[in-house]
Amino acid sequence: MEDGGKAPAGLGTLRAVLAILQWWGFNVTVIIMNKWIFQKLDFKFPLTVSCVHFICSSIGAYIAIHVLKAKPLIQVEPEDRWKRIFPMSFVFCINIVLGNVSLRYIPVSFMQTIKSFTPATTVILQWLVWSKHFEWRIWASLVPIVGGILLTSVTELSFNIFGFCAAMVGCLATSTKTILAESLLHGYKFDSINTVYYMAPFATMILALPAMVLEGGGVMNWFYTHDSIVPALTIILGSGVLAFCLNFSIFYVIHSTTAVTFNVAGNLKVAVAVLVSWSIFRNPISAMNAIGCGITLVGCTFYGYVRHLISQRQAAAPGSLGTAQARNQTEMLPLVVDEKQEKV
Numbered sequence: 001m002e003d004g005g006k007a008p009a010g011l012g013t014l015r016a017v018l019a020i021l022q023w024w025g026f027n028v029t030v031i032i033m034n035k036w037i038f039q040k041l042d043f044k045f046p047l048t049v050s051c052v053h054f055i056c057s058s059i060g061a062y063i064a065i066h067v068l069k070a071k072p073l074i075q076v077e078p079e080d081r082w083k084r085i086f087p088m089s090f091v092f093c094i095n096i097v098l099g100n101v102s103l104r105y106i107p108v109s110f111m112q113t114i115k116s117f118t119p120a121t122t123v124i125l126q127w128l129v130w131s132k133h134f135e136w137r138i139w140a141s142l143v144p145i146v147g148g149i150l151l152t153s154v155t156e157l158s159f160n161i162f163g164f165c166a167a168m169v170g171c172l173a174t175s176t177k178t179i180l181a182e183s184l185l186h187g188y189k190f191d192s193i194n195t196v197y198y199m200a201p202f203a204t205m206i207l208a209l210p211a212m213v214l215e216g217g218g219v220m221n222w223f224y225t226h227d228s229i230v231p232a233l234t235i236i237l238g239s240g241v242l243a244f245c246l247n248f249s250i251f252y253v254i255h256s257t258t259a260v261t262f263n264v265a266g267n268l269k270v271a272v273a274v275l276v277s278w279s280i281f282r283n284p285i286s287a288m289n290a291i292g293c294g295i296t297l298v299g300c301t302f303y304g305y306v307r308h309l310i311s312q313r314q315a316a317a318p319g320s321l322g323t324a325q326a327r328n329q330t331e332m333l334p335l336v337v338d339e340k341q342e343k344v
Contacts, residue, residue, distance in 0.1 A: 054201075080188075116267075267301050
């Protein structure tokens with residue numbers, strides 16, 4: 001009996017570990033490939049790269065739902081697509097574009113650290129704009145996040161004000177998207193694949209014209225002057241395919257781990273991305289800069305743990321929503337994983 005009970009637990013742990021590893025792999029690979037495109041291929045067109053990602057994600061989501069039947073299609077009324085999905089797609093588009101813009105100007109390590117500021121911007125926005133109150137423990141958990149970001153920014157050796165501002169505004173866009181999701185998507189239980197299915201086509205439509213107007217001439221000039229055009233285009237298209245795979249991988253991570261594990265894995269993923277990017281691009285990182293990054297990640301982990309404790313307490317209270325629903329709400333909170341920047 002004991003052996004029979006241990007086997008499922010062992011398989012569950014193995015599945016969770018594999019889910020986290022493949023999520024890390026896709027996430028870090030997409031980030032490194034995007035940086036490689038901007039720095040090594042000299043393809044300095046973040047709007048076009050984002051548009052390629054949206055197109056690949058739209059096609060991938062269609063195949064996953066209608067061909068592979070990986071997830072059932074969640075039906076959305078046509079009116080709701082414009083009133084609910086379109087505003088979310090607009091903010092979603094801004095978030096992705098700003099992430100790619102910041103990658104063009106600042107190192108991956110610095111960008112990833114700044115994106116960890118998202119929990120703080122979410123709490124501050126909800127407090128200032130929506131007058132939502134939070135426990136003192138939430139505010140206390142933001143102190144190391146803010147302090148770590150300040151230390152990292154001050155000591156960053158490759159600091160660029162434009163890239164820094166793009167990453168910070170990207171945090172605000174991510175927070176806005178998360179907050180809007182609670183009201184605009186109320187009644188729709190979207191998973192990551194259905195989210196991409198509905199939002200990516202809208203995002204492509206929003207971004208296509210600005211990309212052609214602002215970057216079309218530069219892209220054509222790059223196309224005719226670049227030495228190895230076929231390998232370069234393969235890398236650019238490959239980054240779009242992997243961007244969709246990243247969304248697909250998030251679905252398995254959420255369903256294979258707990259909210260706390262998801263939070264810790266997200267913070268460790270940032271550390272892995274920083275180490276891998278440094279080993280490839282060799283951007284200078286000072287000791288104080290590394291300490292600031294570490295403080296930020298510890299703060300994000302503490303923030304996620306506090307939110308988990310609060311949700312568990314609310315789930316146990318009389319008249320609560322229930323443990324399962326509380327866990328789902330916890331997983332939607334902006335722990336560290338920028339849905340993504342990291343989801344498309």
